[in-house]
Amino acid sequence: MKQLLTFVKKEFWHVLRDRRILLILFGMPVVQILLFGFALSTEVKDTRIGVLDQDKSQNSMELISKIGANQYFDIYENLASVSEAEDAFKSGKIKMIVVIPAQFAQNLNSDCKAKIQLITDGADLNLANQIYSFMSNIILDFYGEQNFNQRSGVQPEIRMLYNPQLKGAPNFVPGVMAFILLIICVLMTAIAIVREKESGTMEVLLVSPMKPYIIILAKAIPYFILSVLILISILILSVTVLDLPIRGNLLLLFGISIIFIITNLLIGIVISILTNTQQTAMLISLVGTMLPTLMLSGFMFPVENMPVPLQVVGNIIPAKWYYEIVKNIMIKGTGLEVLWKHVLVLFGMMIILFVIAVKKFKIRLE
């Protein structure tokens, strides 16, 4: 025990000495949480559009001013012809063009069907789809109010649960949190151990009377403590600066976060046992954890849309489960009654990784 303590102290000293890494370790989560929390939003707002009014009637002008008054859209260009439209799209300045054909008003007021064409830039289909949907609602709403009996038919009352202002932060912050903890734990431990191997100092440690598991433990503990501190600072920032709630049980969130942190440290240890150079360890950590986590954990893209094999792969990513847990506890305020399965999966992963680490480590020493 005393041995471990001295060793941990030494390792800690080692970590603290590298000021730059410390700055990055604490600076990165802070900057990223703030940046992504404030800046990223999938909400459609001020999308620049063009209008091509071939009718120039009272009706079409009213419609255009109605569209321009909406917060979703910003009328950027009045086009004179369809050929101009192509140029506008090619320069990337606008995302949609509302085409009001000649005789629009006449058709609308007589018995003919009036048409409006919405041309969107399909090169960004996700955005195109969203703005098409919003724009057609605005237009239909406008004419619904004008032409039919007011307030007739079924009117929905819409209540946005958990995030009434539709901010980006409630979705992004739990994701960034999972991501940052993952990267810091995996990369730091993976490299710290491989570095000793690469520089040859590992041999020295191994022939010392210290038990191998103590060496690994001593390497992991400083990063564990750092990760917990980072977790605390992220939570404080989310609550104070980003106004995110912690609706659920804070202790539960902490307990599960600790399981997640240990799981990630173990991933780092396993990678470092399997590799021999820092570069390989880093690249495996990055390729194996960063992109799959970003893409498959449900934080950027809806999981239910993915092909089944990818969903299966997504399920073996610890961050996916942790992300859902954080979202549930912080934003929804649910507890173990809903999350027990998630916690069990995460716990199981931790045990499996622990067994792998112990087994592999022994093999290398023989």
Added chain:
Amino acid sequence: MFRTLSILIKKEFLQIFRNRSILAIIFVMPVIQLVILPLAANYEIKNIKIAVVDHDKSTQSRELIRKITASGYFKMTHYGENYEKAYEEIEKDKADLILEVPNNFEKDLVRENSGKILLAINAINGTKAGLSASYLAQILQHYNRQIQVEIDPGAESSAETSGLEILPTFWFNENYNYRLSLVPGILAFLVTLISGYLAALNIVQEKETGTIEQINVSPIKKRDFILGKLIPFWILAMVAFTIGLFVTIFVYNIQMQGSFLLLYGFIAVYLVTVLGLGLLASVYSETQQQAMFIVFFFMMIFILMSGLFTPTESMTEWAKYIAYANPVTYGVDGIRLIMLKNSGVRDLLPHFSFLIGLGSVAITWAVLRYRKTN
């Protein structure tokens, strides 16, 4: 000068080719990721799970529910009379939204020609919530027109004929293909990641292993040293891009709309800029760990704020400036413009001038900052 440089480049290539894992990363990783990742990146919102709380249980309420589920966007996962139960489904993520139909729904609809329903939507993911609401509003509009005709057959003429038709056209992507709008962007990411990391790690590795001392005591000029580092990685990154482009065109069947010459010219400039930034990071760090974290820090910001995942327009005002100062924004946009829209040099002038400007600043800075003696 050219002799020294060519010898340096040769040496660098020898070193790179000796390390198998690096080679695998340059050539195999882009292919695997480009084949797999776009399958995951599908934003299309469908199968929205809907929990219905029907207090009315009337013909009209059933008809409304049938209309909603028949649209293809919504899938009913719960049907009951208790709002709390439905809310639990939302808590368990088994439902995305609750549709509550009140008691006298049908009566009100027949008598007063109006009815109210409540939609409670899980809005943690704002995009999904917004789109769900908007799809439902569209379905309701059709439904309203239909019941208006049912209730008052006299209204038929006005409801049917003076209708307004909205015709959607998705230019540059007539087949409504999500892959088309994502694969070129992901290709841009991959070459950025690969070249950024390789460049950043390289000089630092020499520092850490001490081999840089040998170069420092040799008569090699700083400029030659930096160029000798830059050119091999630039060539490798161009090869990696070409492999990725093959996958884009042949696996995803994305037809190239613009000119290959312009595309390669653009990528060539883009990669110089990214490599320059990588070099700058490596000049400033002492260990590989530091270099990697610095690059990682910026990569995260560059990638998430590039406009590929979330639209640039909806960012906060100050954040837009970060997006506009982000090389990846121009990289992703440029590839898309050329590949999908056949944009010309004139359309890409802002992209070129930004990238050339940033690249020259980064490389000059790296050369000036790099000291032969510590």
